[in-house]
Amino acid sequence: MNAFLFIHSSFQHIISHFVSFHTERIRAFRAYSLTSPTLSAAPPARFFIIKSWNMQNVIEAQRDGVWATQEKNTEMFAEAFHSCRSVVLLFSVNKSMAFQGAAVMTSPPSATVPQPAFCKKLKWPTSPPFRIRWICTTSVHFKFVGHLRNMYNPNDDGEPHAVLVGKDGQEVSTSAGEGVVEILRARDGEARGEGDRP
CATH class of the missing domain: 3.10.590.10 (ph1033 like domains)
Structure with missing residues (x-):
């Protein structure tokens, strides 16, 4: 049971890290400006x-x-x-x-x-x-x-x-x-x- 809880907790940690990482990427994308090196993902x-x-x-x-x-x-x-x-x-x-x-x-x-x-x-x-x-x-x-x-x-x-x-x-x-x-x-x-x- 303890092993199951450990695996479950680790899985939740991985998911949380994944969501946090991609949230930051989305924020960076939204903050993208034309002073960035590329224009391919430029905002309006x-x-x-x-x-x-x-x-x-x-x-x-x-x-x-x-x-x-x-x-x-x-x-x-x-x-x-x-x-x-x-x-x-x-x-x-x-x-x-x-x-x-x-x-x-x-x-x-x-x-x-x-x-x-x-x-x-x-x-x-x-x-x-x-x-x-x-x-x-x-x-x-x-x-x-x-x-x-x-x-x-x-x-x-x-x-x-x-x-x-x-x-x-x-x-x-x-x-x-x-x-x-x-x-x-x-x-x-x-x-x-x-x-x-x-």
């Missing part, structure tokens, strides 16, 4: 194109971790920040024919966030500034992402434009956005020499 996220007048503004944003968009995008970005787990911004300098990196919003637009330096030079109103955390900062030419189609930006025939087509604030469908981030990350790794590691 929204992607947007950010257009910059020049590269200097992007360099300063990479250094300071703040940005401001056009005033008309304020409500859309605030709503996105509060309604999903990750808001990913795909940066592209006008006429550069490239993406210059991707960042995640870490705050909604707010007057309490320091204003980016470039805002002082503008002659039109912007959104309140917001904080961002960069995922990758290496440029990728449009030719490497042209095969990705943005389902949220159809042409006159109803066919989706390539992801590289879009004005400031253009939302990007999840598959295309994840594809751009994956390519940017791969190029980021190459720039750091990770591709040469055994």
Whole structure:
């Protein structure tokens, strides 16, 4: 009888450990963010194109971790920040024919966030500034992402434009956005020499 109780107790301990282990895995999955190494299990996220007048503004944003968009995008970005787990911004300098990196919003637009330096030079109103955390900062030419189609930006025939087509604030469908981030990350790794590691 004692042997039976011992086996039963051991079995319960194993089951308890198994449940605890998988509960932690589920919690980790739910806490997964786009700063993780892979995108295959990413939670709900929204992607947007950010257009910059020049590269200097992007360099300063990479250094300071703040940005401001056009005033008309304020409500859309605030709503996105509060309604999903990750808001990913795909940066592209006008006429550069490239993406210059991707960042995640870490705050909604707010007057309490320091204003980016470039805002002082503008002659039109912007959104309140917001904080961002960069995922990758290496440029990728449009030719490497042209095969990705943005389902949220159809042409006159109803066919989706390539992801590289879009004005400031253009939302990007999840598959295309994840594809751009994956390519940017791969190029980021190459720039750091990770591709040469055994």
